[in-house]
Amino acid sequence: MSFKAKIQGITGDATYTAKAQALKDRLEAQIPPSLRLDPAILDHLPLDVTGIPASCGLLTPAELAITELDATAVCERIAKGQLTAVDAVTAFGKRAAIAHQVTACVTDFFLDEGIEQAKALDEFYRREGKVIGPLHGLPISIKEHIPIKGRWGSAGFLANVERSLDDCDMTRTLRSLGAVFYVKTNQPQTLQHLETQSSYGRTLNPHNSNLTPGGSSGGESALIAMKGSCMGVGTDGGGSIRVPCAHCGLYGIRPSCKRMPTFGYLAYQKGHDGYVTSTGPMCSSSRDLRLFLQAVLGARPHIIDPSLMPLPLTIPDLSKKTLRVGIMMHDNVVMPHPPILRALELAKSKLEAAPNIEVINYEPYKHEEGYSIIRPMYFEDGARTVRRLLKEGGEDMLPLSEWVTSPPHVQDHDALAMWALHAKRNTYRRAYSDHWRQQGCDVLLCPPFHGTASRHDTAKYWGYTAIWNLLDYPGVVFPTGLKVDPSVDVVREMASPMSPTDEYNHSLYDPDIFVGAPISLQVVARRFNDGLALAAQEVIEHIIKT
Amino acid sequence: MSFKAKIQGITGDATYTAKAQALKDRLEAQIPPSLRLDPAILDHLPLDVTGIPASCGLLTPAELAITELDATAVCERIAKGQLTAVDAVTAFGKRAAIAHQVTACVTDFFLDEGIEQAKALDEFYRREGKVIGPLHGLPISIKEHIPIKGRWGSAGFLANVERSLDDCDMTRTLRSLGAVFYVKTNQPQTLQHLETQSSYGRTLNPHNSNLTPGGSSGGESALIAMKGSCMGVGTDGGGSIRVPCAHCGLYGIRPSCKRMPTFGYLAYQKGHDGYVTSTGPMCSSSRDLRLFLQAVLGARPHIIDPSLMPLPLTIPDLSKKTLRVGIMMHDNVVMPHPPILRALELAKSKLEAAPNIEVINYEPYKHEEGYSIIRPMYFEDGARTVRRLLKEGGEDMLPLSEWVTSPPHVQDHDALAMWALHAKRNTYRRAYSDHWRQQGCDVLLCPPFHGTASRHDTAKYWGYTAIWNLLDYPGVVFPTGLKVDPSVDVVREMASPMSPTDEYNHSLYDPDIFVGAPISLQVVARRFNDGLALAAQEVIEHIIKT
Numbered sequence A, B: 001m002s003f004k005a006k007i008q009g010i011t012g013d014a015t016y017t018a019k020a021q022a023l024k025d026r027l028e029a030q031i032p033p034s035l036r037l038d039p040a041i042l043d044h045l046p047l048d049v050t051g052i053p054a055s056c057g058l059l060t061p062a063e064l065a066i067t068e069l070d071a072t073a074v075c076e077r078i079a080k081g082q083l084t085a086v087d088a089v090t091a092f093g094k095r096a097a098i099a100h101q102v103t104a105c106v107t108d109f110f111l112d113e114g115i116e117q118a119k120a121l122d123e124f125y126r127r128e129g130k131v132i133g134p135l136h137g138l139p140i141s142i143k144e145h146i147p148i149k150g151r152w153g154s155a156g157f158l159a160n161v162e163r164s165l166d167d168c169d170m171t172r173t174l175r176s177l178g179a180v181f182y183v184k185t186n187q188p189q190t191l192q193h194l195e196t197q198s199s200y201g202r203t204l205n206p207h208n209s210n211l212t213p214g215g216s217s218g219g220e221s222a223l224i225a226m227k228g229s230c231m232g233v234g235t236d237g238g239g240s241i242r243v244p245c246a247h248c249g250l251y252g253i254r255p256s257c258k259r260m261p262t263f264g265y266l267a268y269q270k271g272h273d274g275y276v277t278s279t280g281p282m283c284s285s286s287r288d289l290r291l292f293l294q295a296v297l298g299a300r301p302h303i304i305d306p307s308l309m310p311l312p313l314t315i316p317d318l319s320k321k322t323l324r325v326g327i328m329m330h331d332n333v334v335m336p337h338p339p340i341l342r343a344l345e346l347a348k349s350k351l352e353a354a355p356n357i358e359v360i361n362y363e364p365y366k367h368e369e370g371y372s373i374i375r376p377m378y379f380e381d382g383a384r385t386v387r388r389l390l391k392e393g394g395e396d397m398l399p400l401s402e403w404v405t406s407p408p409h410v411q412d413h414d415a416l417a418m419w420a421l422h423a424k425r426n427t428y429r430r431a432y433s434d435h436w437r438q439q440g441c442d443v444l445l446c447p448p449f450h451g452t453a454s455r456h457d458t459a460k461y462w463g464y465t466a467i468w469n470l471l472d473y474p475g476v477v478f479p480t481g482l483k484v485d486p487s488v489d490v491v492r493e494m495a496s497p498m499s500p501t502d503e504y505n506h507s508l509y510d511p512d513i514f515v516g517a518p519i520s521l522q523v524v525a526r527r528f529n530d531g532l533a534l535a536a537q538e539v540i541e542h543i544i545k546t
Helices: A014-030 A039-043 A061-067 A071-079 A085-103 A111-128 A169-176 A218-225 A242-248 A286-298 A338-353 A367-377 A384-393 A399-404 A415-439 A463-471 A500-507 A530-545 B014-030 B039-043 B061-067 B071-079 B085-103 B111-128 B169-176 B218-225 B242-248 B286-298 B338-353 B367-378 B384-393 B399-404 B415-439 B463-471 B500-507 B530-545
Strands: A106-109 A139-143 A180-185 A231-236 A251-254 A278-283 A323-327 A357-361 A443-446 A475-483 A518-525 B106-109 B139-143 B180-185 B231-236 B251-254 B278-283 B323-327 B357-361 B443-446 B475-483 B518-525
Touching (some): A071 A286, A085 A106, A085 A218, A106 A218, A111 A180, A139 A218, A169 A180, A169 A286, A180 A218, A218 A278, A242 A475, A242 A518, A251 A286, A251 A463, A286 A530, A323 A530, A338 A357, A338 A443, A338 A530, A367 A415, A415 A463, A415 B415, A518 A530, B014 B384, B061 B085, B071 B085, B085 B111, B085 B218, B106 B218, B218 B231, B218 B242, B218 B278, B242 B251, B242 B475, B242 B518, B251 B286, B251 B463, B286 B475, B323 B338, B338 B443, B338 B475, B338 B530, B367 B415, B367 B463, B415 B463, B463 B518, B475 B530, B518 B530
Parallel strands (some): A139 A180, A323 A357, A323 A443, B139 B180, B139 B231, B323 B357, B323 B443
Antiparallel strands (some): A106 A180, A231 A278, A251 A278, A443 A518, B251 B278, B251 B475, B443 B518, B475 B518
């Protein structure tokens, strides 16, 4: 399939087509000619495009070096006067333009605005001799449905594309901490796919363009994997930060809900209380996760948003205690693909040999039941709102939208049915908590997805992430450093399928197709133990990689 | 009206009548002959029955002295070996039996069980030389819908009366802290009245039996005002702790939701997320509020209940700062009756003269709109469940149930309507928070109700408490020490009514009817600032009473 065919966006009626084309034309016009890749490159793209920024000749060696930094390093250098905010955003902005041309990850490109913001910050630094905040000069990429004043956004449909009149709480907070905005990133129709195809196009996995970068924050993961950004903001209601980070070999956290500010985020089902969408960072190092959470929580967002909890981030010191790590090889619903099992087996053996680690074989608690509770909560109106918005925009329904909104999981609810569903949720949460305590683990190491990045239009099981959304347990995803290797990650025979979904997912595995895909794992902690999850992830990664 | 007519319970069909009679017979049989009041006393009860326990001759002087203690003093004496747990529960239990006979406040009386529990605690104390926990030996009374293992409870209807198989989290926690249970208390049909009439009977205000003790925790308030308990546990979803405390001259707090354990409480609309019911102490001193909250939160209830937040209680030291106290004379919807205005005016002038206090004339933010948002959330199914339960039990609908479940406020909702309602709630909460910050006050002093205790079947405005339930702002109620005095609390002319409810409530005022009713005020703080509310209440009360 040609590159152009791969990045094809959603289709629709004539009105839709005209409006979608206008969006794409606007975006196209935002990429200046000086940052355009040679058509010869585009005509002969390899499956793995991560090398293009270095090889294409559009970035200077200095710019390439800047974009190899993680966010903490960028902030440190700017704070020490070794790097200007203008140089930082220019480098990441140029690389973002290249990243977009080979992965279709961007929805709004405004490097000129970013440079103006950066100039003001550099001026402040020169004048005051200090930074304006802990993120002074850090370029941050933002998922499309998170408003930035004056920029384009949508809640997952063409019908609700809009130019934002104001920053939301998150972007206002980040701006006050010194962050610089220059790009917004792609997300899927409905915002409820673990892949990323929108009116702007389909985003590709930089490591293998036959695969998805994950979703719904897939524009972010592709962009950051291309190093067109070192820090992005995503959202996660079912896996939408963790799955794209896992699929692209990045670090990401879905924090416990109601800690980070989400007020003002675009949404099309406002007022739903069944589950809550969390927001958090996507980046290339675990220390960047801390940087982001500490900066945002340090701004005390609960003062302006009364829905947030005044819980500071407490990161425990694990060096002097035994960490009890539960390991869940599978959830009794869907068996992970061989690369994930290989990573878990490696992790297990290393952890078992490590001092100060107690490994517990974690027995999952009725994950199929939990999954059957959160699935209907995604569309409690039977997806009436989804269908209305598609109709309003003349937008065709994507196959994954069809799948995610279909009965029996999705049904229309009246008040009694909603209460019954939420009561089931509450009962399950309590039972799960009891179970977790009985298992006796501090944190859990488990798959972030049943496989590595999936083939386009096939991501139809969310259980490995959505179960933690239902429970509101924080989850950190990180790369093991391993990649799919057809010589070792051979197909394993299936004894008997644990579920119809298991059978389907088993049929999808083919090591030759997933070759080169990063293999990631997930560390989960109990609700509100975000700091423990962060600390444990670092300990576990260190052990796995030593 | 005769005393017997006043305490009349709910009526119903033949099946209902038989079952209700069986409940009442069981309760009657639980009061031993030795604790029965002389019929001559019952035949000539004064309106104010608070003197009966001392005058009736059933309690010894030592027992009377014990029951004059607050909970902190009871705990201190037991901890010092100056009082046994058996003597404490015996004294309060005997007085509770008397209280019940003159106010119909009890639904389950099991002093024998309490004495057994107390014996074991005394034995522990003798053996170990220390207390088992901070509430060692403290008799605590419990509202009917809060389960105690083996005791009777209901969720507000005869149809769901049951004998509890187990403690709920709250009673299990209190028990582990050393509390002793001996009595459960009355609550109204639906649990959604600010008065208290059930299958067991109608509870009367001990200060004036023509008035309600408030509701829905009105069995508690009557019992504690009679000193048949020094510490009770109530619940509050619209004012159900604060109004009964205010009406009976007690101290009470509705803590911010999701701090105190409510798991296992009986409820008939499980899974509703529109508003959350909070739970907290009702008692006779402000230090007892602290005692209870610190003891329960100190037990870290969030470890077993994952729906709770791990927020410790932080009580600020206000001695070294200026406290900014907003004063709200009325909510622009209903003008408080003259006694409440008198108390507020007195408080205002004293606070204005006090050092370290800045008084702010607080302008309420659209309380009528807020009230119109929470009203439908009480019965999002259009009260279908209420009608089903009444039908199942053959139970007649009380006039206040009819009022509280009627359109236009109460309507059936589908998923879209529920989301819309909850979205309105979220928008209002944010706007209110912005408004509060602009007003610049730390805490707010305001009425807990538009009047003192109301006449039976007339409590049809919840705005002064329910608005804080909608916002989830903690509220502390306390007695000003003032009582209704017809010579000063004369009817004030109404310029023009602010609302139809205003006109109705104005028409209810007659100082001769409310004579002797305690006048209370409410201190409110922003969400999660429970400790600030407690500290500020003490400062304000001290100034008012000096």
